[in-house]
Amino acid sequence: MKEIHILLAGNPNVGKTTLFNSLCGVHQHTGNYPGVTVEIKTGKRQMNDHSIIVSDLPGTYSLSAFTPDEQVARDALLTSGPDAVVQIIDATNIERNLFLTTQLMEIGLPMIIALNMCDLAEEQGITIDADCLEKNLKIPVVRIVARKGEGIEELIKTIIQVSTHKTPAVHRAIEYPHSVTSHISEIGNYLSAHASLLGSLSPYYAAIRLMEGDEHLEKMLHEKGLTIPFIDTSDSAERDGIAEDILLARYKTSEEITTCSVKCTMGRVMPGDLIDQVLTHRLFGIPIFLSCMWFAFQLTFSASNPFLVGIEYIFGYFTDRMNGVDMDPFVRSFLSDGVIGGVGSVLVFVPSIFVLFLLLSILEDTGYLARAAFVMDRLMHSVGLHGRSFIPFLIGFGCNVPAIMATRTLQSRADRIITIITIPFMSCTARLPVYVLFAGVFFGAAAGNVIFFLYVLGIAVAILSALIFRRLVFRDEPSPFIMELPPYRKPSGFAAAVHMWFKGREYLKRAGLIIFGGVIVVWVLATLPAGVEYGSADSLAGIIGQVFQPVFAPLGFNWQLVVGLIFGFIAKEVVVGSLGTLYGGEEMLESSLAADPTLHPVIALAYMVFVLLYLPCVAALGVIRQEMSNWKWTGIAIGWGILVAYVFAFIILHVGSLVIGA
């Protein structure tokens, strides 16, 4: 079995993920890429005697590496030594996509072009002469429709053929003007003498990268003590001029290739223009967006309802069956208090989470999310955030972990830090179980309003934090907003379902391992030392809770609530799981909470607010550390969350108590 490593590159929104899924199916996993601790999806596909390992790079417009996700793509292409690069190109917008091709071909790796969405191109009256494209680029071109799985076999065959070919890849050369070529040879000749420093980069390619402004490479060479001709001897205006000449040469090449291979047979209609004018309207844009969100959240909760009833029925059934069986009381307690009480109270929220992920990915696939980011940009800008930060925020309502990773598309470090600090205030689905439980028990019919208030409070705190950090710490403006708006597309139910499944599966895994583990730990602590009444103040859990309780006394939390907070750090659902264990099982939980004399609605509200704002879970914390890439800012993010949570819970308890006169 021969292994072939390929990289999947392409602009954003050209169907890269869809192609990846149809290439690798479910045989994929996320792995840490060597060198940088950033994740690249990898998957495997077997064919005949070959095992093809596919790595899906972040979508990029160029290899300039201004943003962290571009850096990941750049590093993988330049240093990981793949057998071939597959560039996926949107057939409806070839010229635009060829700009990246002009950069990829210069690396000198074997390439294949997968021409995606050929069916859409045909519908729009675009005829593509693939042979001509192939001849002009000197790169094999395969027509595919990734969404329907068409052309995938052919693509795989081509991949095998190209990557097992022994002769080095020679692609079309870009015709640079003399001003550029003279510098390429000057710098290239100089670098040839230091070729060992360049790794797998050819000296002439390195020269082009330096002239285009590859700061990473320049820094690396400076650190080795090199003085690079032209780069170090000319002023910035001269360098910018050359960079511009290179850019124009790339566009000229893209245009030439497009002109000879793409024919448009009908007058192009641009239905998107009108939709854009409505959806991004100065006055209607925001109301349209808010109604979309309102529908999404309504649908999340109503669509998941039937599943909730089903899950509760199954757990009820197991509890009943167990009651009829004679078993060791210790085992019975483990099953009913630990497993059913703890995990069951968390599992009931899985359907809502699946539905939320489904809706978010449908919104994303249609192209609307990018418009929403534009609509929100002015608002975001005025509170010191970048318009692009808006998409991570939205994802944050599903789960903070991918949201924090999504900040990689931001260019400025200040923008990234502020966004990462504020994302945990977006109420993720894991926190919802806590609200549903407490609001349901203590606020009855007003529960819905209370939950809505919490979401709004989270957003308000995020805005406040962003303002504070922007005004007091960074003292600069958010970097300007530039974003491509992808064409509107009919969302594919299948693609959205696959997306939902992968996201939801992550959640299920957590529910299965981390949450289950956390709940078991709480159950053990509530049972030990041997002989104590289960979950009482004398158990280990009780002792731990009581040790920390004085810290939270000003907030009115009893020791059970404190235990919930401590274990909620594992995952916020564990708050409910551990309270379920401590208050005598899932079924008893609501009535026991209601009957607890140390609790009343104001404390419940303060507790929900604290859970909303305090620490993000361990998983989110890990990602914050990874993305901040230092402990200082990680520490600030944590400390800020705890401080804000404490202050807000305190205010709510005391103001609330005054209001109700308790």
Add this chain to the structure above:
Amino acid sequence: MVPLSLTKSGEKVVVRSICGTGHLAKTLGQLGIIIGIELTIIQKAKESVIVRIGESRYALGAGAASMVLVEPL
């Protein structure tokens, strides 16, 4: 010549100059917003704009839009 942030929705313009250098100017260049290219203004909300170049649409916030100097066609 006027900055893109002062154009009107529906106008067709041609890019004459990009103010400033650095990452932002380069990013504009990589998206195809270069001197001599024709843009159609799709939307204008205060100083933010959505422009179309061929098949691609780009949203530019006020800051970015004020860097691109254009001339009506």
